[in-house]
Amino acid sequence: MHELKMKYQGKKMAPAFNAIHTFLFVPNETTHNGTHVKSADDLKRTMNTVIMALVPVLLFSMFNAGYQHFSAVNGFPGNFSVMEHFLTWDNFWIGIIKVLPLVAISYGIGLLVEFIFAVIKGHEVEEGYLVTGMLVPLIVPIDTPLWMLAVAVVFGVVIGKEVFGGTGMNILNPALTIRAFLFFAYPTWMSGDKVWVYEARERSEQILAGATDVDAISGETILGYLAQNKGAAMEAAYSNWDMFWGFIPGSVGETSAFLILLGGLFLVFSKIASWRIMISAVIGSLVMGLIFNQVVEMGWIGETSKFYGLMSFDFWKHLIVGGLAFGIVYMATDPVTGAQTNRGKWIYGFLIGFISVMIRVFNPAYPEGVFLAILLMNVFAPTIDHYVIRGNIKRRMKRLKNATILPKDTDGKAKELQAETV
Amino acid sequence: MGLLTKKDASLILDPLADNNPITIQVLGICSALAITAELKASVVMAVSVMFVLGAGNVVISLMRNIIPSKIRIIVQLIVVATLVIIVDQVLKAYQYELSKTLAVFVGLIITNCIIMGRFEAFALANGPWKSFLDGIGNSLGYGVILIIVGFFRELLGSGTLFGIPVLGDPIEKTGLYATGYENNGFMIIPPAALIVVGIIIWVQRTKNPALVEEN
Numbered sequence: 005m006h007e008l009k010m011k012y013q014g015k016k017m018a019p020a021f022n023a024i025h026t027f028l029f030v031p032n033e034t035t036h037n038g039t040h041v042k043s044a045d046d047l048k049r050t051m052n053t054v055i056m057a058l059v060p061v062l063l064f065s066m067f068n069a070g071y072q073h074f075s076a077v078n079g080f081p082g083n084f085s086v087m088e089h090f091l092t093w094d095n096f097w098i099g100i101i102k103v104l105p106l107v108a109i110s111y112g113i114g115l116l117v118e119f120i121f122a123v124i125k126g127h128e129v130e131e132g133y134l135v136t137g138m139l140v141p142l143i144v145p146i147d148t149p150l151w152m153l154a155v156a157v158v159f160g161v162v163i164g165k166e167v168f169g170g171t172g173m174n175i176l177n178p179a180l181t182i183r184a185f186l187f188f189a190y191p192t193w194m195s196g197d198k199v200w201v202y203e204a205r206e207r208s209e210q211i212l213a214g215a216t217d218v219d220a221i222s223g224e225t226i227l228g229y230l231a232q233n234k235g236a237a238m239e240a241a242y243s244n245w246d247m248f249w250g251f252i253p254g255s256v257g258e259t260s261a262f263l264i265l266l267g268g269l270f271l272v273f274s275k276i277a278s279w280r281i282m283i284s285a286v287i288g289s290l291v292m293g294l295i296f297n298q299v300v301e302m303g304w305i306g307e308t309s310k311f312y313g314l315m316s317f318d319f320w321k322h323l324i325v326g327g328l329a330f331g332i333v334y335m336a337t338d339p340v341t342g343a344q345t346n347r348g349k350w351i352y353g354f355l356i357g358f359i360s361v362m363i364r365v366f367n368p369a370y371p372e373g374v375f376l377a378i379l380l381m382n383v384f385a386p387t388i389d390h391y392v393i394r395g396n397i398k399r400r401m402k403r404l405k406n407a408t409i410l411p412k413d414t415d416g417k418a419k420e421l422q423a424e425t426v
Numbered sequence: 427m428g429l430l431t432k433k434d435a436s437l438i439l440d441p442l443a444d445n446n447p448i449t450i451q452v453l454g455i456c457s458a459l460a461i462t463a464e465l466k467a468s469v470v471m472a473v474s475v476m477f478v479l480g481a482g483n484v485v486i487s488l489m490r491n492i493i494p495s496k497i498r499i500i501v502q503l504i505v506v507a508t509l510v511i512i513v514d515q516v517l518k519a520y521q522y523e524l525s526k527t528l529a530v531f532v533g534l535i536i537t538n539c540i541i542m543g544r545f546e547a548f549a550l551a552n553g554p555w556k557s558f559l560d561g562i563g564n565s566l567g568y569g570v571i572l573i574i575v576g577f578f579r580e581l582l583g584s585g586t587l588f589g590i591p592v593l594g595d596p597i598e599k600t601g602l603y604a605t606g607y608e609n610n611g612f613m614i615i616p617p618a619a620l621i622v623v624g625i626i627i628w629v630q631r632t633k634n635p636a637l638v639e640e641n
Contacts, residue, residue, distance in 0.1 A: 149606055163621060167628065189612035 047171075051134040053276045057267035058138050058257075058334065062107070064250060065257040066099020067091060069146050072201045072253050073098050090251070103256055105150055106141035113154045114140070117161045121170070132171030132178070132340070133161065139179035139334060142257025143327065143375070144186060145194060146201070152190055156182045176382050177341045180375045187375070195228075201253055225254050226325040227364060227372055230313035247324040254326065261324040268333035277337035280346060281353035285332040286323065288357025293319025296365060314365040322361050331374035332357065341382040345392040352388055356381050437559040441567035443634075448571040449627045450637065453539040458572055459619040461531050466588050468576030470517070470524055472569025474532060476562060478509040479541050483561035486549040493550075502545045503536065510535045540568055575622045583613030 071090050114137045122129040140157065164181030165174040187194045226242060242252050250260025258264075271277035296315040299305055305312055323329055336342060336356050343352035356377050363373020447453045454475075461467045485505050486493075493501050514532045517525035525532065535541065544564050549557040580586055585593040585602075594600040596609060612618050631637045 151606070152608075155610075163624075167624070185612060188615065189610040190608055191611055193608075 070095025070098030110140040111137040130171035258327040258330040280349040284353030285357035288354035292361035438563035441563040462576040465576040468572040476565035479561040483549040483557040487557035
């Protein structure tokens with residue numbers, strides 16, 4: 005490989021070649037000038053760590069895809085056992101035919117765009133897309149048509165990242181840009197009760213067309229139930245443990261709070277993601293949830309209100325349904341688009357959690373707001389950092405002014421006084 | 427160029443590309459975002475602005491020596507307002523549906539920075555013929571961008587051009603829709619116009635690196 009690299013050096017395709025090369029090997033050259041931090045984990049290792057944290061989620065989602073499909077067709081199994089009903093080849097097969105194409109399209113198209121830009125601009129291919137490409141299939145509904153995903157990926161990578169100068173320069177998280185684009189461009193494919201379970205949509209179309217031999221599948225998400233004030237129906241269908249383990253409908257990879265928690269712990273202990281952002285985002289969402297619960301308890305909002313379902317939802321359960329946990333662990337902690345200062349991270353994370361739950365309750369069209377909240381805070385992150393740094397400078401200036409510098413002897417004191425009176 | 431000298435021609439041609447009011451001077455963005463969801467509205471807006479700017483430039487240029495400079499902004503406003511009201515009334519009389527789509531934005535031509543900008547920068551210092559050419563040139567430059575943005579937004583957002591379906595019927599699933607294609611709802615909302623204008627600026631500056639500002 006090294007010899008091949010020398011051969012291609014300076015050619016137009018060199019960046020594309022180097023990308024594959026450094027992915028597999030440690031580069032055979034070192035930086036020649038300037039000081040640099042020596043560390044074993046370069047960007048590529050960082051990204052690979054995040055991907056490792058995502059693999060369990062991906063595997064789970066493949067089983068869940070099948071589980072949701074067969075449960076919807078045959079009814080939920082009465083006495084549920086993980087080995088018998090969840091970890092089966094049938095379930096996994098649905099996952100393979102539905103989830104893997106999403107992953108393949110996401111990586112294929114995204115890396116193609118990255119390679120094209122690298123070759124045109126003559127810089128190295130940046131590794132940023134490795135994580136984005138894995139996140140994207142996990143945050144879309146399972147029935148998303150592949151061409152839509154491809155269009156959105158091109159949009160997200162070009163407009164969300166490359167126009168700003170590539171990895172490290174982007175203002176918005178590219179994966180969330182892709183999700184937001186899909187949401188605004190094709191809302192009927194991104195919300196409702198027909199997109200979260202494989203085949204639900206085709207079946208409803210068949211029924212509309214007059215077919216009588218198929219049953220309709222309804223795969224409403226938890227938040228979807230609540231937004232329609234169907235809390236009781238939701239509780240009958242899903243227990244709290246279902247929500248925690250993730251046996252619920254939802255975007256491909258967002259359902260299992262348990263595996264996301266494991267992934268989050270892994271990221272924190274490998275020091276890849278910021279624990280400050282995660283903790284503060286959790287606090288933020290709990291605070292907002294508590295406020296809403298209080299509003300309900302005070303009787304300010306009646307059962308007929310359209311916000312009742314979501315507002316009366318126990319505050320801590322917001323963390324185990326929908327994409328909040330996934331967003332907090334894998335998206336909010338993006339080091340490029342998040343806040344950089346420690347105090348900034350606390351504020352940034354808190355507001356993400358706070359606003360996510362607020363949008364959940366108040367958004368009439370779509371009962372999920374995590375991606376919007378994170379994108380909004382992405383935009384504000386530099387501002388937060390700016391004021392944190394400003395505040396820090398101010399405090400230190402004040403300390404400097406108030407500090408009494410003890411003179412060594414009286415001569416010095418006299419001199420100082422003299423200097424002051426001049 | 428029998429009619430136009432070389433200098434006159436550049437008055438018209440410059441704003442079309444290298445001195446475009448929208449992509450280079452970044453004026454008139456507001457209306458470019460608001461009314462470009464349909465091609466027809468874009469065209470009408472472009473024609474309206476062309477009328478207001480062309481006629482307004484001539485009027486201001488004719489009066490340039492008698493306007494006291496202290497109250498020139500007010501005089502300019504009166505001229506624009508008069509012309510805009512004429513446009514508005516004509517639209518209401520002959521294109522009522524369209525004038526409802528354009529709604530407040532016809533009235534807001536008054537506040538379109540391009541118009542006041544050309545009055546101040548050009549008509550106050552040049553003769554009527556040159557001012558007329560300048561007005562036509564700048565409004566053409568504005569209109570070209572509006573029409574490009576309108577073309578892409580209507581084609582991708584609604585699958586139509588001038589209201590005529592060109593990609594098939596989305597409900598009956600004919601034409602392109604039979605393959606599973608769907609209209610892109612994102613293109614209907616104004617932020618899409620911002621991104622399309624951004625892409626036009628990007629392409630333009632890539633083609634002509636002289637336009638890129640130094641940091």
